[in-house]
Amino acid sequence: MAMNIRHLISLADYSKEEILELVKLGEKIYNSPKDYAKSCEGKIMATLFFEPSTRTKFSFESAMLRLGGNVLGFSDANTSSVKKGESVADTIRCISYYADIAVMRHPKEGTPKLASMYSEIPIINAGDGGHLHPTQTLTDLLTIHTYKGGLENHVIGLCGDLKYGRTVHSLIKTMARFNTKKFVLISPEELTLPESLKRYLKDNYDVKIKEVRYIEEAIEELDILYMTRIQKERFFNEEDYLKLKNTYILDNDKIRNGKKDMIIMHPLPRVNEISYEVDSDKRAIYFKQAKMGVYVRMALITKLLEVE
Amino acid sequence: MAMNIRHLISLADYSKEEILELVKLGEKIYNSPKDYAKSCEGKIMATLFFEPSTRTKFSFESAMLRLGGNVLGFSDANTSSVKKGESVADTIRCISYYADIAVMRHPKEGTPKLASMYSEIPIINAGDGGHLHPTQTLTDLLTIHTYKGGLENHVIGLCGDLKYGRTVHSLIKTMARFNTKKFVLISPEELTLPESLKRYLKDNYDVKIKEVRYIEEAIEELDILYMTRIQKERFFNEEDYLKLKNTYILDNDKIRNGKKDMIIMHPLPRVNEISYEVDSDKRAIYFKQAKMGVYVRMALITKLLEVE
Amino acid sequence: MAMNIRHLISLADYSKEEILELVKLGEKIYNSPKDYAKSCEGKIMATLFFEPSTRTKFSFESAMLRLGGNVLGFSDANTSSVKKGESVADTIRCISYYADIAVMRHPKEGTPKLASMYSEIPIINAGDGGHLHPTQTLTDLLTIHTYKGGLENHVIGLCGDLKYGRTVHSLIKTMARFNTKKFVLISPEELTLPESLKRYLKDNYDVKIKEVRYIEEAIEELDILYMTRIQKERFFNEEDYLKLKNTYILDNDKIRNGKKDMIIMHPLPRVNEISYEVDSDKRAIYFKQAKMGVYVRMALITKLLEVE
Numbered sequence: 001m002a003m004n005i006r007h008l009i010s011l012a013d014y015s016k017e018e019i020l021e022l023v024k025l026g027e028k029i030y031n032s033p034k035d036y037a038k039s040c041e042g043k044i045m046a047t048l049f050f051e052p053s054t055r056t057k058f059s060f061e062s063a064m065l066r067l068g069g070n071v072l073g074f075s076d077a078n079t080s081s082v083k084k085g086e087s088v089a090d091t092i093r094c095i096s097y098y099a100d101i102a103v104m105r106h107p108k109e110g111t112p113k114l115a116s117m118y119s120e121i122p123i124i125n126a127g128d129g130g131h132l133h134p135t136q137t138l139t140d141l142l143t144i145h146t147y148k149g150g151l152e153n154h155v156i157g158l159c160g161d162l163k164y165g166r167t168v169h170s171l172i173k174t175m176a177r178f179n180t181k182k183f184v185l186i187s188p189e190e191l192t193l194p195e196s197l198k199r200y201l202k203d204n205y206d207v208k209i210k211e212v213r214y215i216e217e218a219i220e221e222l223d224i225l226y227m228t229r230i231q232k233e234r235f236f237n238e239e240d241y242l243k244l245k246n247t248y249i250l251d252n253d254k255i256r257n258g259k260k261d262m263i264i265m266h267p268l269p270r271v272n273e274i275s276y277e278v279d280s281d282k283r284a285i286y287f288k289q290a291k292m293g294v295y296v297r298m299a300l301i302t303k304l305l306e307v308e
Numbered sequence: 309m310a311m312n313i314r315h316l317i318s319l320a321d322y323s324k325e326e327i328l329e330l331v332k333l334g335e336k337i338y339n340s341p342k343d344y345a346k347s348c349e350g351k352i353m354a355t356l357f358f359e360p361s362t363r364t365k366f367s368f369e370s371a372m373l374r375l376g377g378n379v380l381g382f383s384d385a386n387t388s389s390v391k392k393g394e395s396v397a398d399t400i401r402c403i404s405y406y407a408d409i410a411v412m413r414h415p416k417e418g419t420p421k422l423a424s425m426y427s428e429i430p431i432i433n434a435g436d437g438g439h440l441h442p443t444q445t446l447t448d449l450l451t452i453h454t455y456k457g458g459l460e461n462h463v464i465g466l467c468g469d470l471k472y473g474r475t476v477h478s479l480i481k482t483m484a485r486f487n488t489k490k491f492v493l494i495s496p497e498e499l500t501l502p503e504s505l506k507r508y509l510k511d512n513y514d515v516k517i518k519e520v521r522y523i524e525e526a527i528e529e530l531d532i533l534y535m536t537r538i539q540k541e542r543f544f545n546e547e548d549y550l551k552l553k554n555t556y557i558l559d560n561d562k563i564r565n566g567k568k569d570m571i572i573m574h575p576l577p578r579v580n581e582i583s584y585e586v587d588s589d590k591r592a593i594y595f596k597q598a599k600m601g602v603y604v605r606m607a608l609i610t611k612l613l614e615v616e
Numbered sequence: 617m618a619m620n621i622r623h624l625i626s627l628a629d630y631s632k633e634e635i636l637e638l639v640k641l642g643e644k645i646y647n648s649p650k651d652y653a654k655s656c657e658g659k660i661m662a663t664l665f666f667e668p669s670t671r672t673k674f675s676f677e678s679a680m681l682r683l684g685g686n687v688l689g690f691s692d693a694n695t696s697s698v699k700k701g702e703s704v705a706d707t708i709r710c711i712s713y714y715a716d717i718a719v720m721r722h723p724k725e726g727t728p729k730l731a732s733m734y735s736e737i738p739i740i741n742a743g744d745g746g747h748l749h750p751t752q753t754l755t756d757l758l759t760i761h762t763y764k765g766g767l768e769n770h771v772i773g774l775c776g777d778l779k780y781g782r783t784v785h786s787l788i789k790t791m792a793r794f795n796t797k798k799f800v801l802i803s804p805e806e807l808t809l810p811e812s813l814k815r816y817l818k819d820n821y822d823v824k825i826k827e828v829r830y831i832e833e834a835i836e837e838l839d840i841l842y843m844t845r846i847q848k849e850r851f852f853n854e855e856d857y858l859k860l861k862n863t864y865i866l867d868n869d870k871i872r873n874g875k876k877d878m879i880i881m882h883p884l885p886r887v888n889e890i891s892y893e894v895d896s897d898k899r900a901i902y903f904k905q906a907k908m909g910v911y912v913r914m915a916l917i918t919k920l921l922e923v924e
Contacts, residue, residue: 058380058403058407062352065352065380085885086887087883089892090885094671097909232650260585271394287402288406345658363710366715367714370660373688377766379688411739577706589679595709598713
């Protein structure tokens with residue numbers, strides 16, 4: 001087992017300073033990408049997607065290619081032969097010879113962590129079941145840093161499914177470390193933030209928490225509105241779902257009283273939780289957010305490969 | 309929506325001059341590929357194949373790689389996650405951040421057109437259902453230009469399924485713009501060229517049209533013989549299909565009386581519509597035609613990326 | 617048909633000197649990979665995997681990328697359109713225009729050979745059914761050459777399924793050409809080496825052959841112990857399989873009396889035929905063997921492309 005290699009399995013393993021360093025490097029690359037166009041020349045990234053996620057895979061591959069590196073990988077364990085019964089430990093040991101860094105998405109929680117214990121190359125967790133997806137959070141942080149001028153002292157509204165949403169939990173835990181002023185939790189009663197997470201925040205941080213049912217109740221004070229999808233499967237009956245769904249679809253009406261410099265974020269893909277009319281509002285930056293994902297991944301790759 | 313970006317959705321959107329420019333650039337690249345080996349350095353092409361088409365995908369990827377660029381993509385919507393219910397508009401907006409140019413094949417007519425309306429990067433239509441496949445036509449044009457010394461004044465025989473064949477309709481409409489002398493339509497009665505297309509030709513161009521049932525009736529006058537496949541599914545009963553099939557299988561006998569400098573084309577893949585014995589005839593250039601496809605796509609990519 | 621192109625379909629087509637040259641070049645590249653980092657610049661490899669084999673595909677792709685070349689390909693005939701009924705001859709003729717070298721894996725014996733007859737570019741057989749897999753054998757040879765200081769005069773133990781194992785048959789036939797001192801065949805009675813192969817060895821080479829049932833009977837004299845998997849499907853009943861399985865699982869006990877400089881090899885993936893406890897034994901080099909696979913493929917590619 002290789003002991004001196006740095007991986008990214010969870011942001012909890014990274015100090016506040018390290019996270020900020022990644023975000024700032026991401027911004028630097030965003031501002032002068034040409035300076036990094038050959039940083040990873042001769043390096044190979046393996047994208048090991050044991051379940052498909054085209055967007056995340058493309059974002060990583062684009063990041064590596066824009067750094068002058070190369071990519072090999074698979075997008076679905078079914079069209080690969082990795083299901084022959086080989087252990088994750090064996091698989092990753094061999095991948096270590098084919099590539100210089102590996103990105104792993106796996107339906108089973110903890111698999112990227114396990115892989116990192118046997119790998120001779122850096123492993124990046126690109127999502128393990130409903131558990132962690134740290135590069136989505138890094139993407140959100142770079143977006144906030146770029147479009148709000150910094151990570152500290154914001155009033156952050158989080159809207160939608162706060163109970164099951166992996167993205168939201170990770171964002172809350174990470175932003176709490178950066179002196180967030182207030183979290184405004186906007187969700188139906190069925191999908192509120194887990195008590196354990198609220199308790200964790202209260203015990204560890206000096207952050208205000210406010211819970212409301214409707215966007216309109218809190219829109220005026222928000223610096224950031226982070227939207228997420230409400231999935232039909234979360235409800236006992238169709239009727240409840242339909243009733244609630246419309247309450248949480250963002251439209252021009254609901255953001256009318258928002259601050260002029262508020263930003264509206266969404267991890268994408270969206271289905272119908274944000275009306276298309278909102279897209280042309282200057283505060284809607286969810287597509288720019290997707291763009292930021294490439295740059296923060298470029299920063300992460302250069303750091304882990306120690307080419308920066 | 310980005311307004312100043314050039315796409316290739318249909319050749320009908322391109323002037324005769326623009327088409328000729330692409331064909332000539334393709335020929336130039338074919339003659340000195342090394343001059344273009346770094347034209348697209350640092351650029352990324354996304355190949356978005358919502359239905360598989362290995363040959364077309366390879367041709368585009370080879371073109372981009374031979375220009376020094378890079379490629380990311382998927383070959384089947386089922387092994388990608390693009391079916392999560394996201395709109396084409398949202399998908400393409402994100403792809404714009406991952407790549408500099410996108411090639412799209414989609415089973416649904418009009419989808420590449422729709423994508424181009426939201427894209428911030430050039431979109432190339434690589435086939436949308438039975439509708440359009442403009443780079444196949446460009447391939448045919450470069451082949452004719454190279455092997456017949458120009459595009460004008462030819463007698464062009466088109467043989468096989470003229471009713472449903474997307475390739476044939478597009479080729480006819482485009483070649484008509486280049487002063488074709490005569491189209492000789494060779495097909496069974498069940499699969500003749502649609503009346504509307506014949507009417508369109510007569511109304512807009514000074515081109516002769518001749519319809520025959522058998523290759524032998526017209527072979528002597530042809531400069532170009534363009535073969536297509538006759539698909540079993542087009543017939544009501546097996547008996548009709550079997551009867552006709554043999555009539556339209558090209559063999560050495562049927563081309564015996566053809567001109568010495570006639571060229572025999574086929575968009576490939578062929579199943580059995582051209583006997584293997586024809587392959588060694590010097591006039592059979594359908595494999596060279598596939599080769600030309602790479603060079604005309606190189607020309608198209610350099611034009612759309614404005615690196616030429 | 618192109619006549620002057622060199623392919624690798626079977627090692628039987630290569631002289632002893634040519635094989636040794638490949639192995640030595642592999643070792644040279646392994647020792648100074650940077651000297652070869654741009655050997656294949658501007659070249660394209662097509663990986664045509666008509667059945668999935670992630671490990672072999674990655675090994676080839678990594679080899680090509682580490683030589684500065686590019687890669688395009690498919691990993692499964694079902695997500696490609698190559699099954700439209702086109703002949704292998706037609707497919708490979710077109711691939712010749714998209715790539716400079718092609719690697720083919722196919723479930724049907726003889727398909728890579730057939731392809732090579734129509735190809736204008738070098739074809740490498742990456743496995744055709746249960747028939748041949750020459751680059752696995754080259755990998756084994758480079759491993760032996762590197763870790764045993766040469767290919768000649770070894771006592772080689774082969775353990776497991778010697779009846780059906782393609783890898784083992786190919787290794788035996790090739791190593792016999794390099795003055796192997798003795799083959800020790802370790803297998804259950806149901807899975808012994810075919811009589812025809814034993815006859816072939818006796819008729820052509822001056823090599824000793826010893827057959828035993830248990831690893832412990834021969835471990836002391838081995839320079840090399842080559843393990844393979846015993847597949848459940850080979851047995852008539854579960855009971856026989858379970859009884860035998862444990863006999864052929866390698867553990868620390870079974871290798872206790874082996875030489876200090878013996879090497880333990882395995883083509884991977886392993887399922888349970890080698891206990892994890894063996895991994896930390898210095899003599900276990902099966903992961904290093906996988907690493908060697910990349911370098912010998914780099915050697916092969918540079919030779920076939922004549923860039924060395």
